[in-house]
Amino acid sequence: MAQRAGLLVRRGGELAFLPASMARLLVPLPRLTKIPWDSAQMALVGGEVVAVLVLGEASGELLLCEFDGKAVALSGLSADRVGFWPASGAGVRVDGIDVPVLDLNAALKEFRSDRPAAQESAP
């Protein structure tokens, strides 16, 4: 069976899998700054500004990912462990339990659709 390498994270108590190709780096949660007219936030990590998607309650960690060639940071996740696990459907099988892949596409869509209406008319 094919093995998938990646990171297991907890989001509100539920386990989710992030492939190693996407998960880049874990850092302590820096100060987040709200972006006007947007539901996303931003943070300064290693001297660079990155967009932060808040997926849950602050856990003290920030996960830097690479998605579609762009850097995006996720907060509200708690890193559990790293490893190789057998692929199972769209996710992996960990200790006999299927763990789905964290759907970043959906999360991004949610953020894009969550923009306040005023943003559309903002200069």
Next chain:
Amino acid sequence: MSDFGSPPNPASAVHGARLLAALEATKTAATRATSEQRSASTGLARQRVDLEAVQESAQNLGMRSRDIRNSLQLLRESVDRAKLSALNAGLEGARLGEPLGKALVVMSDEQRNLLARALDALEEHGALLAEVERDRERCLAQLSQVSEGTRQTSGALARAEQQSQLTSALLDQLRADFVELFGGDPEAARAMAETAAHVRTAAASLLDLTQRAPLSADALRELLRPLLALVPASEDPPR
């Protein structure tokens, strides 16, 4: 010397002597009570000082607890960072893939497990420290109660001491009034009472003699009458 006025009353002198003795005993007891109260007050003041020292130690213990809690927090943050480092190393291994990155992932997992245990131990220490802190707070509250009790007792003792001193002063005044009333000093009053008793006995004996010698009885009786008037009538009047 005695200044009993006129006419001296031996019965009053005897009663006066008794009263004076009781007065002296009461005065001695009051003085002793004052002394004991003063001694208790001193002991209580010493206890209050000791109690304040214990309270200060408990306060210092609180500061130490805060220092330990800050230390634990620093350790927790360090362990959290180390855990992130271990996970990052594992991520590097995962990106390298099998078999190259496998060792890194395994090492990372092992390190993560150890750090998780360290975090658990830190949590336990934190909980124990919180328990110690609660006990300290309880202890401080009880010490405060004891301190309040000691303060009240101290106040009560001071008031009792004042009352004892007042009692002593009143007894002194009473004694002075008593001496003024009976004249002379108390020793003289006692001596006078004893003398009166002796005179009464002697007069009774002489009277008895006059009854046995009828020839001079009238003359002797006349002589003894004023003497007998000086002493109180006995329970069995002379014949």
